Each structure stands twice: as structure tokens, then as C-alpha cells.
Amino acid sequence: MPGWDEILSGMVHGLQLILSGDPGVIQITLLSLRVSGGATLLGALVGISLGALLSLADFRGRTFVVALVNTMTGLPPVVVGLVLYLLLSSSGPLGFLKLLYTPEAMVVAQLIMVIPIVASITLSAISSVDQETKQAVRSLGASPFRELLIILNEARVGLLTSVVVGFGSAISEVGAIMMVGGNLLGHTRALTTAVVLLTNQGEFAQAIALGMVLLALGFSVNVLLMFLRGELFSGTLPYLTARRSGPK
Amino acid sequence: MGITKWFENRTVLKSVSLEVDEGCISAIMGPNGAGKSTLLKITALIIEPSEGEVVLDGRSCRGPEDQRRVQRRKMALVFQKPVLFNMSVEDNVSIGLRARGVQDRVVRDRVDEIVVLLALADLRRRDPKTLSGGEAQRVALARALVMRPKLLLLDEPTASADPNNASIIEKAVMTAASERGCGVLLATHNPQQARRLAKETAFLFDGQILETGPTDSLLSRPKDDRTRGYVSGMMPR
Numbered sequence: 248m249p250g251w252d253e254i255l256s257g258m259v260h261g262l263q264l265i266l267s268g269d270p271g272v273i274q275i276t277l278l279s280l281r282v283s284g285g286a287t288l289l290g291a292l293v294g295i296s297l298g299a300l301l302s303l304a305d306f307r308g309r310t311f312v313v314a315l316v317n318t319m320t321g322l323p324p325v326v327v328g329l330v331l332y333l334l335l336s337s338s339g340p341l342g343f344l345k346l347l348y349t350p351e352a353m354v355v356a357q358l359i360m361v362i363p364i365v366a367s368i369t370l371s372a373i374s375s376v377d378q379e380t381k382q383a384v385r386s387l388g389a390s391p392f393r394e395l396l397i398i399l400n401e402a403r404v405g406l407l408t409s410v411v412v413g414f415g416s417a418i419s420e421v422g423a424i425m426m427v428g429g430n431l432l433g434h435t436r437a438l439t440t441a442v443v444l445l446t447n448q449g450e451f452a453q454a455i456a457l458g459m460v461l462l463a464l465g466f467s468v469n470v471l472l473m474f475l476r477g478e479l480f481s482g483t484l485p486y487l488t489a490r491r492s493g494p495k
Numbered sequence: 496m497g498i499t500k501w502f503e504n505r506t507v508l509k510s511v512s513l514e515v516d517e518g519c520i521s522a523i524m525g526p527n528g529a530g531k532s533t534l535l536k537i538t539a540l541i542i543e544p545s546e547g548e549v550v551l552d553g554r555s556c557r558g559p560e561d562q563r564r565v566q567r568r569k570m571a572l573v574f575q576k577p578v579l580f581n582m583s584v585e586d587n588v589s590i591g592l593r594a595r596g597v598q599d600r601v602v603r604d605r606v607d608e609i610v611v612l613l614a615l616a617d618l619r620r621r622d623p624k625t626l627s628g629g630e631a632q633r634v635a636l637a638r639a640l641v642m643r644p645k646l647l648l649l650d651e652p653t654a655s656a657d658p659n660n661a662s663i664i665e666k667a668v669m670t671a672a673s674e675r676g677c678g679v680l681l682a683t684h685n686p687q688q689a690r691r692l693a694k695e696t697a698f699l700f701d702g703q704i705l706e707t708g709p710t711d712s713l714l715s716r717p718k719d720d721r722t723r724g725y726v727s728g729m730m731p732r
Contacts (some may be wrong), residue, residue, distance in 0.1 A: 379574060380578050380580070381573060382536065382541045382574075382578075383572075383578035383580075385541045385567075386539050386541050386567065386570075386571065386572045387572075387590065387591040387594045387595075387642075388564055388567040388591070388595060388642075389591075389595065390564075390594075391560075393594045397580065397594065400580065400581065400582070401580060403581070463694055488657070
């Protein structure tokens with residue numbers, strides 16, 4: 248077991264690896280960003296749409312779907328990984344896609360976990376827009392799509408939070424991407440899976456370096472959120488003030 | 496058939512029938528909980544009546560949502576507590592026009608005009624959260640008037656305004672009625688305001704219209720005891 252000395256020297260060495268621009272660290276970081284960024288982007292599109300639908304539409308079974316989405320926010324990553332592995336393995340129903348052990352499979356795994364998180368926070372953010380504001384939007388006589396955009400604008404801080412939380416969940420996930428990505432060096436090795444492997448191999452300096460990158464990414468995303476929140480509070484999103492210059 | 500509305504077991508409007516002529520201002524008075532706000536929201540087609548229908552320009556406003564939206568665009572509603580969106584004052588004023596896809600040049604001209612009418616020129620870039628109640632009410636009225644509605648629905652538009660703001664708001668409403676031919680339905684607790692603005696007034700009590708008539712005679716010589724009680728409690732002695 249490593250002692251304090253080893254942990255401290257690992258941190259120093261980790262810092263040196265980061266500052267020297269170690270190609271291995273950079274490659275793994277970029278793959279993580281690509282996979283988690285892709286999953287977050289797609290998850291935001293689907294999750295915000297789903298959350299908006301659940302908060303504004305009235306249909307039979309809505310309560311059940313809301314309960315299902317909320318339950319899925321706590322989906323165990325290894326269960327997602329297992330199911331996806333079975334689906335994507337060569338003998339599985341989706342084996343013909345040949346996605347197993349690819350970054351795309353890792354995106355799908357993270358996407359499954361990001362969607363319910365984004366949808367659930369979006370639902371809560373839109374539900375917290377008060378009834379009279381929604382009635383005021385309705386009174387404008389806008390198309391349903393425009394109405395939705397204005398309501399989303401009212402809930403934008405919550406939406407932004409949902410995306411950031413979704414990204415945080417994706418970038419820190421390990422179980423599912425390990426199972427469907429395979430942790431292959433230079434191909435599907437992400438920050439979290441690399442930390443697990445390096446720790447098992449006793450390569451603490453590299454593991455600590457990658458752990459520090461993970462923490463730095465999480466911190467940067469939160470700083471970005473705080474910045475955007477400040478900006479968004481004082482401005483208007485461009486889609487609402489988009490100019491129209493054509494004939495009326 | 497008038498408008499009836501019930502929420503679960505409670506009836507808030509009982510066969511209410513009112514008419515507003517083009518270019519005329521009509522007032523509805525009545526105690527809190529009489530159903531004034533609900534009546535205005537039903538008229539603005541943002542909540543559905545349980546029975547009855549709204550008729551605008553001789554056309555029923557029943558029917559599919561697309562048709563209701565067309566009718567809704569002929570009206571504008573200003574809420575008792577001003578509802579402003581999370582965007583600048585100027586964007587709040589123009590949002591209705593932009594939401595309807597009105598050409599940018601037209602939006603700019605109309606916003607410039609309404610900003611002058613409601614003395615909002617210095618507030619254009621302000622965050623609505625920094626406005627006083629009266630200023631916010633002026634912005635909410637500007638957003639309604641800039642859409643040039645045929646029917647303007649006002650729910651106690653000066654409730655949160657000081658005398659100066661109230662005066663600006665009243666002048667703008669009178670201008671819209673006299674110069675643009677806009678019909679106005681005004682819910683108010685203020686008898687002086689009703690006298691200043693409204694030719695006709697209806698008295699709503701417990702979801703029913705007890706009496707209607709020229710504002711002066713309704714306030715000076717109410718026929719119903721409940722109207723008399725309300726008016727005598729509201730009027731300065």
C-alpha cells in the first residue's frame with residue numbers, strides 16, 4: 248500500500264506530466280473529452296426535449312414516464328454496460344453494427360446515463376417557471392415552438408445546470424465505458440478507465456496525473472457554468488431576439 | 496350564453512356576459528375573488544371557459560388551437576402583477592412582435608414609438624429585476640400596446656404604480672382607445688380610475704354581474720345593495 252510520501256511524490260510527478268504535455272496524458276484526455284462531450288451534446292438535445300415534453304404536454308401515462316425518468320437518473324453504470332455489452336457483442340442483436348470496443352459504444356453508454364439526468368433537471372426547471380409566466384407567454388399569440396423557446400429561456404439557468412451535471416456524470420463514469428470500450432490503449436482508454444488500470448498496476452504517478460486532469464476538467468466546467476450564469480442573467484439568448492429582415 | 500367557469504367544485508363565473516365596443520373603455524369592478532382576473536384570462540383565450548364562448552369581431556373563438564391563436568393575436572393582456580421575462584426591457588417590449596414573426600424594421604419603429612408613449616427610453620437596456628413596480632407595469636403595458644391589439648385586457652394595471660406611473664399608464668390606455676380604436680376591458684378597484692377612463696362599468700360579485708351601466712351613474716346611484724356596499728366602502732367620504 249502506498250504511504251503519504253508515495254502519494255505526494257505521485258502528485259508532484261503527476262503535475263510534471265501535465266505541465267510537460269505528456270502525449271499519453273493528452274491523448275487519453277482528448278478521448279475522454281470527445282466521448283463525454285459527444286454524449287453530453289446528444290444527451291442535452293434528447294434530454295431537454297424529453298424534459299420539455301414531460302413538463303408541458305399532458306398525456307396518459309405522463310406520471311409513469313416521469314417516475315421512470317427520475318428512477319433512471321440513478322441507473323447503475325455497470326448495468327448499462329452489461330446490457331449494452333450483450334446488445335453489441337458479436338452474437339447480440341446489434342452485433343452487426345460492430346460497435347463493441349469503439350469510442351462510439353462508449354458515447355452510447357454515457358448517453359444512456361446522461362439523458363435521464365438532463366431530462367429530470369429540465370423537467371424540474373420548467374416546472375418551476377410560474378403558472379402566470381406561462382400564461383403570459385401563451386397570451387403573446389406565438390406558435391407552439393416559439394412559446395416553448397420563450398419558456399425554455401425562462402428556465403435557462405436550470406437547463407444549463409442540467410447540461411453541466413450531465414457532463415460531470417459522463418466524464419466521471421467508469422463502469423459502463425470499461426465494459427463496452429474495453430480500455431484499449433490509444434483507442435478506447437479514457438481518463439477514468441486509465442486511472443483504474445494504472446492504480447491496479449501500481450503506476451500511481453500516472454494515475455494521480457490523470458486524476459488531477461479529471462478534477463481540473465470538473466472545476467473548469469463549474470467555472471464555465473458560473474460565468475455563463477452571470478452572462479445569461481444579464482442578457483437574452485440569441486434565438487429570441489433573432490432579427491427578421493424579410494417581408495412580413 | 497355567457498361565460499361560466501368552475502374549478503373542481505367551485506364556480507367562479509356564472510354566465511357572465513359583457514360587450515366591449517371598438518375604441519371604448521369598459522371597466523369591471525368588484526371585490527377580490529369576484530372572478531375579474533379569471534374573466535380576463537378566459538377572454539384572452541389563455542384559459543378555457545367551462546361553458547360559453549368569447550366572440551371577437553363577430554367570430555366565435557371556439558375551435559382548434561390554430562384558430563384560437565389567430566384570435567388571441569388580436570388581443571393583449573396585462574396581468575395584475577406585471578409578468579416580465581428574463582431579458583432586457585427592450586426585448587420584453589418587442590418579444591410579442593418577434594414571437595409573431597414581425598419584420599425587424601416594423602418591430603423597431605413600433606418599439607421606438609411605444610417607448611416614448613410610456614416614458615421607457617431610459618430603461619431600454621435595464622434588467623427587469625431592477626425596475627420598480629410602476630416601471631415594470633409600464634413595460635408590461637408597452638409589450639401589450641406594441642402589438643396593437645383590437646382588445647386590450649387590463650387587470651388592475653396601476654395596482655403597483657405610484658400616481659406618476661399611474662398617470663402615464665392611464666394616458667397610454669386612453670391614447671390606444673382614442674387613436675387606435677382599441678377596445679379596452681379594465682378590471683379595477685379604483686372608482687376614480689373607472690370614472691376617468693371607462694364609459695361603461697360592470698359590477699361583478701361572486702362570479703355574477705350584478706349590474707352594468709354608465710360609470711358615473713353606476714358609481715353614484717348603484718341599484719344593488721351589494722354594489723352600493725362595495726362602492727361606499729371604496730369611495731372617499
